[in-house]
Amino acid sequence: MELKVLGQDTPAAPSPGGGCASSGCGGNSDHLAHLPEAIREKVHNHPCYSEEAHHHYARMHVAVAPACNIQCHYCNRKYDCANESRPGVVSELLTPDQAVTKVMAVAASIPQMTVLGIAGPGDPLANPERTLSTFRQLSEKAPDIKLCVSTNGLALPALVDELCQHNIDHVTITINCVDPEVGAQIYPWVFWNNRRIRGVEGAKILIEQQQKGLEMLVERGVLVKVNSVMIPGVNEEHLKEVSEVVKAKGAFLHNVMPLIAEAEHGTFYGIMGQRGPTHAELQALQDECAGDMNMMRHCRQCRADAVGLLGEDRGDEFTMDKIAEMEIDYGKAMETRKQVHEAIEADREAQRQRAGQCFVSLTELGGVARKETRPMLMAVATEGHGLINQHFGHAREFLIYEASATDVRFIGHRKVDLYCSGGDTCGDAETALQKTIRTLEGCEAVLCSKIGFEPWGMLEEAGIMPNGEHAMEPIEEAVAAVYREMAKDGRLDAQAPETLRMRA
Amino acid sequence: MAFKIIEGCVNCWACEPLCPSQAIYEAQPHFLTDARKCTECEGDFLHPQCATICPIEGVILDGVGLAVNPPGSLTGIPPERMAAAMAEIQAR
Ligand code: SF4
Ligand code: SF4
Numbered sequence: 001m002e003l004k005v006l007g008q009d010t011p012a013a014p015s016p017g018g019g020c021a022s023s024g025c026g027g028n029s030d031h032l033a034h035l036p037e038a039i040r041e042k043v044h045n046h047p048c049y050s051e052e053a054h055h056h057y058a059r060m061h062v063a064v065a066p067a068c069n070i071q072c073h074y075c076n077r078k079y080d081c082a083n084e085s086r087p088g089v090v091s092e093l094l095t096p097d098q099a100v101t102k103v104m105a106v107a108a109s110i111p112q113m114t115v116l117g118i119a120g121p122g123d124p125l126a127n128p129e130r131t132l133s134t135f136r137q138l139s140e141k142a143p144d145i146k147l148c149v150s151t152n153g154l155a156l157p158a159l160v161d162e163l164c165q166h167n168i169d170h171v172t173i174t175i176n177c178v179d180p181e182v183g184a185q186i187y188p189w190v191f192w193n194n195r196r197i198r199g200v201e202g203a204k205i206l207i208e209q210q211q212k213g214l215e216m217l218v219e220r221g222v223l224v225k226v227n228s229v230m231i232p233g234v235n236e237e238h239l240k241e242v243s244e245v246v247k248a249k250g251a252f253l254h255n256v257m258p259l260i261a262e263a264e265h266g267t268f269y270g271i272m273g274q275r276g277p278t279h280a281e282l283q284a285l286q287d288e289c290a291g292d293m294n295m296m297r298h299c300r301q302c303r304a305d306a307v308g309l310l311g312e313d314r315g316d317e318f319t320m321d322k323i324a325e326m327e328i329d330y331g332k333a334m335e336t337r338k339q340v341h342e343a344i345e346a347d348r349e350a351q352r353q354r355a356g357q358c359f360v361s362l363t364e365l366g367g368v369a370r371k372e373t374r375p376m377l378m379a380v381a382t383e384g385h386g387l388i389n390q391h392f393g394h395a396r397e398f399l400i401y402e403a404s405a406t407d408v409r410f411i412g413h414r415k416v417d418l419y420c421s422g423g424d425t426c427g428d429a430e431t432a433l434q435k436t437i438r439t440l441e442g443c444e445a446v447l448c449s450k451i452g453f454e455p456w457g458m459l460e461e462a463g464i465m466p467n468g469e470h471a472m473e474p475i476e477e478a479v480a481a482v483y484r485e486m487a488k489d490g491r492l493d494a495q496a497p498e499t500l501r502m503r504a
Numbered sequence: 505m506a507f508k509i510i511e512g513c514v515n516c517w518a519c520e521p522l523c524p525s526q527a528i529y530e531a532q533p534h535f536l537t538d539a540r541k542c543t544e545c546e547g548d549f550l551h552p553q554c555a556t557i558c559p560i561e562g563v564i565l566d567g568v569g570l571a572v573n574p575p576g577s578l579t580g581i582p583p584e585r586m587a588a589a590m591a592e593i594q595a596r
Contacts, residue, residue, distance in 0.1 A: 067518035068559060071578060077559040078514055093515075122516060129521075188580045191557045194522075194549050263589045271581050271589045 059115035062099035068122035070190040073268035096133040108333035111340035125155040135166040156213025172225045180204035218250035225253040243289040373492040375404035381448035392451035403483035505567030506542035512563040519554035
């Protein structure tokens with residue numbers, strides 16, 4: 001069987017069940033392989049944690065938690081929390097009752113929504129009553145929705161037992177350091193035992209509570225993901241140690257996110273001119289940490305909202321007054337949801353099968369392609385479902401894949417400013433398009449369902465080959481096909497420049 | 505004497521549950537204190553709780569009308585640096 005040929009080159013041979021050879025592909029992928037069955041099962045359909053599932057399922061957040069108990073230098077409390085959304089993106093503060101109604105309305109209309117998260121706009125656990133009341137009601141009324149919460153960890157140990165009562169199986173802790181000296185450069189103060197505690201002393205308390213909370217959750221069998229913000233010159237070296245420590249304590253994923261700092265955000269880092277990492281620096285650190293831990297590259301910093309799943313902004317359909325008018329029979333909705341989830345599962349299985357075949361055919365190129373073609377990066381515009389189904393001009397982000405003669409690997413997301421929003425905002429189109437093209441630096445092809453004439457030319461000029469020929473095809477299959485075409489044309493003969501991955 | 509919440513408060517709810525005297529209440533456009541109820545936390549806490557958790561500089565005034573958290577004291581951003589950055593942004 002030809003699949004064996006693949007196995008020689010890649011240590012992770014396809015699983016006997018006819019699974020997917022690519023690390024970008026769901027439940028069988030490398031980064032989950034080492035996890036116990038129970039955890040894999042939990043992760044399988046979780047859009048935040050399964051690289052492949054996030055093409056099919058979505059999460060939503062409700063803003064019920066306004067208060068915070070610490071200050072981070074990357075956050076400006078005059079806006080929303082930087083953990084959850086970029087400053088200036090104001091989300092509507094909901095009471096727990098309103099949040100529960102909204103979640104059920106969205107779940108009834110968008111069956112793909114399977115995860116409800118509370119992440120802000122402050123720290124959910126600094127608002128224990130509001131957060132816990134939302135969870136309590138949802139576990140009762142909508143048991144088919146998974147619950148998750150993100151926290152800075154300060155109040156975590158005190159609330160672990162109560163959280164566990166509400167069937168919360170995922171907790172994200174933002175841990176930027178394990179050394180108080182580093183922490184003092186990130187956290188100017190924490191509110192602890194009725195006092196505002198500054199500097200190293202405050203950071204020390206925060207770190208102790210984060211680590212204790214992590215241990216307690218793991219002891220109780222709760223999945224813990226750790227998020228870290230990479231701040232060049234402050235913690236980028238240190239994050240390797242953080243990665244080791246949190247892994248040793250049982251966190252199942254470590255997600256390194258880039259610092260986003262602009263003066264107009266009014267944050268300490270923004271005003272003081274602290275820069276964020278480049279794509280290359282971020283990827284280098286993610287690679288380094290991946291050596292001893294599972295990194296999650298597809299994290300969109302919590303922007304994979306259910307209302308955006310279908311590629312159009314459906315937020316307007318779910319304002320509180322519209323929800324108030326809806327009549328929701330959740331029992332009935334749950335049946336529909338179940339059917340939709342079954343259909344999605346069948347679809348995923350079919351895609352997996354096809355992907356398997358596709359990798360077999362990749363090897364059919366024989367020695368020439370396998371020995372002498374170099375790996376390359378491709379960008380993909382998608383609205384979800386694992387397909388190439390988005391117009392280039394509508395893409396708010398691109399998925400980046402690395403294709404080689406043996407494998408198609410998901411590398412990460414890159415966000416862009418939308419250039420094609422129509423109307424008044426079009427005056428700036430050219431600059432914005434150029435910006436988009438800069439975002440794609442290092443990629444040699446971009447796959448989308450359609451693309452306009454102008455961007456086509458500019459992409460070609462920038463050395464990025466636009467490709468609209470694989471519209472509506474599964475992503476990995478299309479990436480592999482384009483790679484094959486380019487290999488055949490002799491465009492991948494040269495040895496990979498050393499810096500190729502670095503530019504990713 | 506009483507503490508006072510003024511314009512600039514972002515309605516974050518952090519102070520309200522901490523007040524030992526139930527002197528803080530939700531209002532528009534921002535939270536307010538009830539001067540008759542505020543005890544300045546005397547007898548309950550060493551540090552007045554509202555001003556101790558509030559994340560926004562300048563929005564809580566003490567009994568004599570001074571900002572408990574003056575500019576720069578919570579974010580660590582030197583006020584002149586903030587002013588320069590704001591001027592630069594406006595000039596764009
Ligand atoms: S100073 Fe103390 S008593 Fe007065 S409003 Fe603030 S928290 Fe309440
Ligand atoms: S803590 Fe400060 S900003 Fe928040 S509600 Fe109270 S006064 Fe307003």
